[in-house]
Amino acid sequence: xxxxxxDDDITTALFLERQLKQFGYNVQRAENxxxxxxxxxxxxxxxxxxxxxxxxxxxxxxxxxxxxxEQGRDHVYIIVLTARTEKSALxxxxxxxxxxxxxxxxxxxxxxxxxxxxxRIVKAGRNLKDLNQELTVKQEILAxxxxxxxxxxxxxxxxxxxxxxxxEHSVKMKSAFLANMSHEIRTPLNGIVxxxxxxxxxxxxxxxKEDLLTVRNSVFHLRTIINDILDFSKIEADRMVIxxxxxxxxxxxxxxxxxxxxxxxxxxxxxxxxxxxxxPANLIGDRVRVQQVITNFLSNAIxxxxxxxxxxxxxxxxxxxxxxxMLHIAVADTGIxxxxxxxxxxxxAFTQADSSTTRRYGGTGLGxxxxxKLVTLMDGKIWVKSKVGIGTTFHVSVPVKVAGKAEERPKxxxxxxxxxxxxAVHCGSAIGSIRVLLAEDNLINQxxxxxxxxxxxxxxxxxxxxxxxxNCLKQExxxxxxxxxxxxxxxxxxxxxxxxxxxxxxxxxxxxxxTGNAVLGDREHYLSQGMNGYVSKPIDYGQLYRTMREVxxxxxxxxxxxxxxVEWREVQ
Numbered sequence: 001x002x003x004x005x006x007d008d009d010i011t012t013a014l015f016l017e018r019q020l021k022q023f024g025y026n027v028q029r030a031e032n033x034x035x036x037x038x039x040x041x042x043x044x045x046x047x048x049x050x051x052x053x054x055x056x057x058x059x060x061x062x063x064x065x066x067x068x069x070e071q072g073r074d075h076v077y078i079i080v081l082t083a084r085t086e087k088s089a090l091x092x093x094x095x096x097x098x099x100x101x102x103x104x105x106x107x108x109x110x111x112x113x114x115x116x117x118x119x120r121i122v123k124a125g126r127n128l129k130d131l132n133q134e135l136t137v138k139q140e141i142l143a144x145x146x147x148x149x150x151x152x153x154x155x156x157x158x159x160x161x162x163x164x165x166x167x168e169h170s171v172k173m174k175s176a177f178l179a180n181m182s183h184e185i186r187t188p189l190n191g192i193v194x195x196x197x198x199x200x201x202x203x204x205x206x207x208x209k210e211d212l213l214t215v216r217n218s219v220f221h222l223r224t225i226i227n228d229i230l231d232f233s234k235i236e237a238d239r240m241v242i243x244x245x246x247x248x249x250x251x252x253x254x255x256x257x258x259x260x261x262x263x264x265x266x267x268x269x270x271x272x273x274x275x276x277x278x279x280p281a282n283l284i285g286d287r288v289r290v291q292q293v294i295t296n297f298l299s300n301a302i303x304x305x306x307x308x309x310x311x312x313x314x315x316x317x318x319x320x321x322x323x324x325x326m327l328h329i330a331v332a333d334t335g336i337x338x339x340x341x342x343x344x345x346x347x348x349a350f351t352q353a354d355s356s357t358t359r360r361y362g363g364t365g366l367g368x369x370x371x372x373k374l375v376t377l378m379d380g381k382i383w384v385k386s387k388v389g390i391g392t393t394f395h396v397s398v399p400v401k402v403a404g405k406a407e408e409r410p411k412x413x414x415x416x417x418x419x420x421x422x423x424a425v426h427c428g429s430a431i432g433s434i435r436v437l438l439a440e441d442n443l444i445n446q447x448x449x450x451x452x453x454x455x456x457x458x459x460x461x462x463x464x465x466x467x468x469x470x471n472c473l474k475q476e477x478x479x480x481x482x483x484x485x486x487x488x489x490x491x492x493x494x495x496x497x498x499x500x501x502x503x504x505x506x507x508x509x510x511x512x513x514x515t516g517n518a519v520l521g522d523r524e525h526y527l528s529q530g531m532n533g534y535v536s537k538p539i540d541y542g543q544l545y546r547t548m549r550e551v552x553x554x555x556x557x558x559x560x561x562x563x564x565x566v567e568w569r570e571v572q
Contacts, residue, residue, distance in 0.1 A: 001119055004039055004046040006030040006063075007081065008055045016050065016106065023112055033058025040067065040076070047074070047122045048115060053082040053093070061096045068097035075125040077118030081106065185226055186516030187442055190537035193219050194448030197541055201455055213262065219538055242377050243524050246403040247287035249279065249327075253313070255546060256294050263302045269309050276316040283327070285400035288523060289374045290327075293382075296367045297331035297394045304335035304392070323402040326380075330395045337388040346384065347372040371396070434479040434552070438462045439469050439495070440514070441487040445537075449482075452541065466490025466498075473504030480552060483531065485515040493529055500530040510551040514539065 003025045007013040013029050020027045028046060030036045034057040039045065051060040058066075060080050067076060080093045080101040093101050099121070100114050196216045200209065257273060264271050294313070301311045312332045317325045338346060347368050375382045380398030436453060440446040441464045453460045461476070463469055465487045472478070481499075485492040492513065500507055512533040513526040523534040532551040535544050548554070 001048060001122070002026040002028065002044070002046040003048040003050060003115065004028045004030060004036065005050045006033075006036045006055065006060070007050075007052040008032055009052070012052075012104075012106075016111075019108055019111075020050075020115075023115070025115070032056045033060075033063055036063055037066070045076075047076060048118050049076055049078045050111070050115075051078055051080050051098075053080055053084070060098075061093065064093070064097035074129065075122060077122050079111075079114055079118065184516070186223070186537035187445065189219050189223060190516070190539055191442065191444040191448060193538040193540075194445060194452060197452050198448060198455075201452075217262070217266075220540070223538055242286045242289065244285055244401075245287065246282060246284050248281060249283055249315070250275065250281060252287055252291050253294070253315070255543070256291055256298065257313070258542060259540060260295070260298050260302065263299075264311070267302055267305060267309070268307050269302065269305055269311055272310070272312045274312070274314050276314075279315055279317045279327070280325075280402045282403040283400045284403045285327070285398065286378060289378060290329075290398065293371045293374060293396055294329060294331070296371050297329075297396075300367065300394070301331050301333035301335065301392075305333045306335065309334040318397075320399070325400060325402065326397050327400045328395065328397045330393055332391060332393040334391045337390055337392055338384065338386040339388055340386075343384050343386060347382065368394075433457055433459060435459045435477065436461070437469060437472055437478040437481045439464070439466065439481065439487060439492065440484045441465060442484075449539070456545070464488075466492060466495030469495050470498060470504045473499065473506050473509070478506070478509060480548060481509055481511045482514050483511050485513060485517055485526070493526075496530050512544075512547055512551060514544075 003020055005013055005016045005020065005027060006029075007016065008031055010031065013031065017027045017029050025048070028039060030039055033055050036049075036051070036055075037058065040049070040063075051063060053060040060082075064078055064080070067073065067078070078098045078100070080098040081104055082089060082093070082101060083104045085103050090101055099118065102111060102114060193216060196212050196219075199212050200216075204212070253273065253275065257271070261271075298311065298313065305311060310333070312330075314330045314332070316328050318328065319325045372382050375396055375398060378398045380396060382394075382396045384392060384394050386392035436458050438446065438450060438453065438460055440449060440462065443464070446462050446464065450460050450462045461472060461478070463472060467489045469481065469483070470490070483492040483496060487495075490498075492515070496511055498504070499509065499511070510533070511531045512535060513531045514535055514537065515522070515526070516537045522536075526534050533547040535547055
């Protein structure tokens, strides 16, 4: 590598020239700043410069500054030679653009090492320059390619944007269709259920009562099918959100088994419900989704169990750390069982273990597929164990947190629930005489619901739109509002928002949504709008009364029974 030695002292310059040649360098010599400047602007300028500070014409500091100010110059490694040893001299040389410095008299081994360091830096700079040139060439090629592809990308982007608009429109249309379908189907079903409830409260023969219970159960079975289809559609569209909030496990289980108790009675099934003492009473998780899974497991157990069979609901937990635990739920039955090779298929959409299952037992084949998706969204696990002819046990394990103290749940076995067939009378009467404002635009539903609520001992005023709700609140005092959603003039959503903002003078009144909108996410939506509770149509009046007690802080009925009670006994 070429080195330029610049020193106005000829003796020093010749000495350095001779020594550097022995080190293997190609050496040039200059005696003043002008010669240095000319050599550094020659065709084959040196890359290493050993530069004396004090020289005639231009001193070393001036040369450093001028070389560093030049644009486009390859890096020159400059070592300044000086007799000055103070720190300020070093800083001045480095500030002027020198890379290194060496005090006189020159230590040759040290000079050699510093030149070697300079060589590495110069070579690295050249390599970097080559890489930059190569990068520049590639960037030019890339620019040409980008220019060529730009129009294609723009054209394809326009096509995708148009396709996205079509897809988004289709999703909106589908969601609107599903919501409308839910409302339109559930509204007449609610009328059927309501009038069946009215008839069940009248004087009937046992045969007539059994017939009406069959009608009611058929309606609720149809509701389950509708729920499965609508829920599956919403999950497939990735529009379901997990809502982790506090809930009481015992109350949730009791509510679930109460709803299904009449089916246990019809099948003459023995039912055992057991929650281990280690399971806390109050938990934080998605109550609705967990309840949906339990309901599906129990419904399947009922469906596939023979008369006089047995079903067990068992709940325990495994502690993780702190307030975190895995809640384990198992539902075992003495039903027909599932062949081992078919056990995983039951979690697939529109699939049942046997092609004849649908013909014999009914169902959409969506329930367990929905459960699997819900459990996956909750970061849990779901599995099944079964033997043909012996029975099946479905398991689910989901993470939850403890709300409150773990020991709050009473110790010992949880007593079995008691089914109340005439819920409209017995459950409703436990609420007490309260003033209820019922908002329902469907006249058939309005009349039937008003009569059922009045038979339960409630004082009911019925209106058919949201404007009428606000007017009633201005004129009278009510304890509770049962609010339909899709009403003329002013919807239930908007009426609730205006009530909560203070219009009508009763901003804190409890409001329960009664609606045919029942796809996944609707409950959360209405609660977020300021409503205190949610009951979907067709109305399960037992659930309605439980919700009313809950939002009003009224304890549940104790010891309310009727002649249609089921005797619950433990499986031996």
